[in-house]
Amino acid sequence: MRSIVMLTCVFAFQTLFGQQCQSPNKQTEVIFSLSNDGKPTYEIIYKGQVVIAKSNMGFELVDALPLLKNFSVLNTRFDTKNETWEPVWGEESSIRNHYNEMLVALQQKNTQRKMNIRFRVYDEGVGFRYEFPVQDQLGHFIIAQERTAFAMTGDHTAHWIPGDYDTQEYDYTTSRLSEIQSLFDTALTGNASQEQFSKTGVQTALMLKTDSGLYINLHEAALIDYPAMHLNLDPKTLSFESWLTPDAVGNLAYMVAPHNTPWRTVIVSDDARDILASRMTYNLNDPCVIEDTSWIKPMKYMGVWWEMITGKSSWSYTNDVSAVKLGQTDFSKLTPNQTHAANNTNVKRYIDFAAQHGFDGLLVEGWNEGWEDWFGHSKDYVFDFVTPYPDFDVNTLNAYAKSKGVELIMHHETSSSVRNYERHMDKAYQFMKDNGYSAVKSGYVGDIIPRGEHHYSQFIVNHYNYAVQKAADYQIMINAHEAVRPTGIARTYPNLIANESARGTEFQAFGGSKPNHTTILPFTRLIGGPMDYTPGVFEMDISKLNPNNNSHVNTTLANQLGLYVIMYSPLQMAADLPEHYERFMDAFQFIKDVGIDWEKSVYLEAEPGEYITVARKEKGSSNWFVGNSNGFNKRKAEINCSFLDADKTYTATIYRDHPSANYKTNPQAYVIEAKTVTSKSVLKITTVPAGGFGISIVPKN
Ligand code: NOJ
Ligand code: CA
Numbered sequence: 001m002r003s004i005v006m007l008t009c010v011f012a013f014q015t016l017f018g019q020q021c022q023s024p025n026k027q028t029e030v031i032f033s034l035s036n037d038g039k040p041t042y043e044i045i046y047k048g049q050v051v052i053a054k055s056n057m058g059f060e061l062v063d064a065l066p067l068l069k070n071f072s073v074l075n076t077r078f079d080t081k082n083e084t085w086e087p088v089w090g091e092e093s094s095i096r097n098h099y100n101e102m103l104v105a106l107q108q109k110n111t112q113r114k115m116n117i118r119f120r121v122y123d124e125g126v127g128f129r130y131e132f133p134v135q136d137q138l139g140h141f142i143i144a145q146e147r148t149a150f151a152m153t154g155d156h157t158a159h160w161i162p163g164d165y166d167t168q169e170y171d172y173t174t175s176r177l178s179e180i181q182s183l184f185d186t187a188l189t190g191n192a193s194q195e196q197f198s199k200t201g202v203q204t205a206l207m208l209k210t211d212s213g214l215y216i217n218l219h220e221a222a223l224i225d226y227p228a229m230h231l232n233l234d235p236k237t238l239s240f241e242s243w244l245t246p247d248a249v250g251n252l253a254y255m256v257a258p259h260n261t262p263w264r265t266v267i268v269s270d271d272a273r274d275i276l277a278s279r280m281t282y283n284l285n286d287p288c289v290i291e292d293t294s295w296i297k298p299m300k301y302m303g304v305w306w307e308m309i310t311g312k313s314s315w316s317y318t319n320d321v322s323a324v325k326l327g328q329t330d331f332s333k334l335t336p337n338q339t340h341a342a343n344n345t346n347v348k349r350y351i352d353f354a355a356q357h358g359f360d361g362l363l364v365e366g367w368n369e370g371w372e373d374w375f376g377h378s379k380d381y382v383f384d385f386v387t388p389y390p391d392f393d394v395n396t397l398n399a400y401a402k403s404k405g406v407e408l409i410m411h412h413e414t415s416s417s418v419r420n421y422e423r424h425m426d427k428a429y430q431f432m433k434d435n436g437y438s439a440v441k442s443g444y445v446g447d448i449i450p451r452g453e454h455h456y457s458q459f460i461v462n463h464y465n466y467a468v469q470k471a472a473d474y475q476i477m478i479n480a481h482e483a484v485r486p487t488g489i490a491r492t493y494p495n496l497i498a499n500e501s502a503r504g505t506e507f508q509a510f511g512g513s514k515p516n517h518t519t520i521l522p523f524t525r526l527i528g529g530p531m532d533y534t535p536g537v538f539e540m541d542i543s544k545l546n547p548n549n550n551s552h553v554n555t556t557l558a559n560q561l562g563l564y565v566i567m568y569s570p571l572q573m574a575a576d577l578p579e580h581y582e583r584f585m586d587a588f589q590f591i592k593d594v595g596i597d598w599e600k601s602v603y604l605e606a607e608p609g610e611y612i613t614v615a616r617k618e619k620g621s622s623n624w625f626v627g628n629s630n631g632f633n634k635r636k637a638e639i640n641c642s643f644l645d646a647d648k649t650y651t652a653t654i655y656r657d658h659p660s661a662n663y664k665t666n667p668q669a670y671v672i673e674a675k676t677v678t679s680k681s682v683l684k685i686t687t688v689p690a691g692g693f694g695i696s697i698v699p700k701n
Pocket of ligand 2: 482500
């Protein structure tokens with residue numbers, strides 16, 4: 001009935017303003033219209049305010065007329081959906097997918113080519129995509145430029161990272177749109193990066209705030225068989241335009257009808273917390289295609305890892321690189337490197353610690369041949385993913401771990417040689433199954449092979465998706481680093497349990513990250529899916545691990561605890577070394593206790609770049625966990641405990657900054673205190689700059 005009413009109003013508006021579609025609660029709407037010369041345009045309104053001003057849509061093609069103008073509307077169809085689905089893991093156990101849809105079928109008058117635009121309007125935003133139906137006039141074609149504009153209505157504040165075809169591992173810059181160009185070179189600092197396309201180009205998910213207090217998030221959903229989209233700003237008009245990652249010969253996307261682009265997404269609210277609570281990006285992806293998902297399990301893990309990242313230890317077994325001929329060298333005859341971390345004794349030490357403290361997994365990097373001369377080898381043949389170094393006994397270590405209730409996590413550094421990886425993939429995954437591994441961290445460091453391809457081009461995007469699908473055939477979970485940033489495809493393939501694809505904790509050991517970094521990431525990188533951020537560093541002075549590394553972790557210890565709640569991931573690491581945790585066992589207790597899979601999440605306080613406070617109820621338990629990360633300024637957080645059950649009394653254990661804590665000079669000053677709380681309690685907790693807190697709330701009795 002409601003949809004009939006809606007359809008009537010839609011058609012009433014059609015002749016005057018173009019086609020319009022409103023969200024279920026009517027606060028968000030999209031208006032589609034054709035200009036006088038038949039250019040498709042759209043506009044987005046939220047609570048009466050223009051979010052995206054009238055913006056053009058369409059494509060330039062290689063060796064064919066553009067799909068930009070001369071269109072007429074063949075027909076417009078409306079639909080509506082209101083369903084709930086249960087994710088395998090997530091921030092809540094059930095997700096509502098509620099939208100109104102408008103499908104505009106277009107035909108270009110001079111060429112008869114057909115192009116449809118599908119809009120889905122949610123209460124908290126709009127997704128739209130281009131669809132190319134089967135037709136005689138348009139079969140195979142190559143996109144030379146996607147010209148989807150996102151016209152801003154003012155000089156908004158943006159949290160942005162530079163448009164780069166190969167990495168997202170940047171600190172965020174917060175500035176006005178008009179300042180992006182002049183701040184661009186500074187924004188690149190600290191990341192000797194790969195290739196930028198323009199000095200006004202930024203990556204998505206892009207988080208914006210208008211002067212009237214609207215929060216706008218621009219990203220994409222369901223990036224499948226298409227290049228990743230960046231946004232290029234016209235500094236004069238303050239309009240963004242889509243900028244797709246090119247392939248090695250400069251083409252953008254190879255299309256064969258029927259084919260769709262990913263969804264272009266605009267999430268909007270006058271309350272920043274709604275951006276974090278939005279599940280629009282997942283909802284725009286297809287439902288899960290894996291029938292039996294019983295093998296997909298959230299994991300809390302440790303790693304033989306931080307000691308390499310800090311430079312204390314090495315990945316490589318030997319420094320004797322001149323002696324190595326790949327596949328022909330007997331490594332046991334080479335001089336071992338004294339700092340090789342993935343050795344039997346050290347791995348057992350970590351297994352013991354992880355088992356003692358209830359962890360599910362232990363990642364071991366540097367276990368396999370190839371690290372010794374990564375850049376010297378032909379990158380077509382650098383790693384085979386099945387040959388361990390002589391001091392890493394795959395059978396014994398896996399059996400030892402299993403006997404203690406811990407599982408080893410595989411590591412596949414591909415060195416970005418994706419063809420090499422694809423050639424070895426079946427054997428590599430089979431090797432994992434044969435030896436009892438069920439999860440792999442993969443990585444794509446360095447320039448992509450085939451040469452000239454980029455980390456975010458269509459071919460390489462297809463590779464990441466291929467790896468995830470292939471892994472599903474073997475019932476393997478994937479955590480891919482340096483891959484394209486996620487776009488909600490974990491709804492379809494929940495074995496993609498995490499990605500890095502942003503500046504993670506490792507950068508705290510590569511010179512440090514901005515103190516407010518984690519108050520931005522949930523608004524940007526995490527919009528598309530969980531991040532393997534690898535929190536939990538307790539020793540902030542990296543020179544204590546490696547005298548040649550003067551990096552400093554720019555947070556307090558209490559902030560590191562808060563990250564387990566605010567940086568959602570079904571894969572959570574305790575990144576630091578056992579000997580560091582042993583010095584702070586009372587604080588480590590929070591990492592041991594904190595949940596990793598959630599019944600529900602309540603976003604208590606949020607302002608991008610300033611602070612985030614989130615409460616989450618653990619799945620299958622009555623325990624709640626609250627986390628906070630704080631930005632540059634000292635602040636008092638207010639936690640209204642009304643999310644708790646009204647009939648219960650709880651013990652809240654609060655792990656917070658000591659008043660004397662200072663992220664630079666006194667980061668390990670924290671206070672742990674227990675309080676009795678009920679749903680009527682309001683907790684007030686002061687955090688220092690780059691500080692934070694974690695709270696576990698457990699029912700009494
Ligand atoms: C970069 C990844 O982010 C890091 O976690 C990994 O240890 C190295 N590459 C080596 O693969
Ligand atoms: Ca990385």
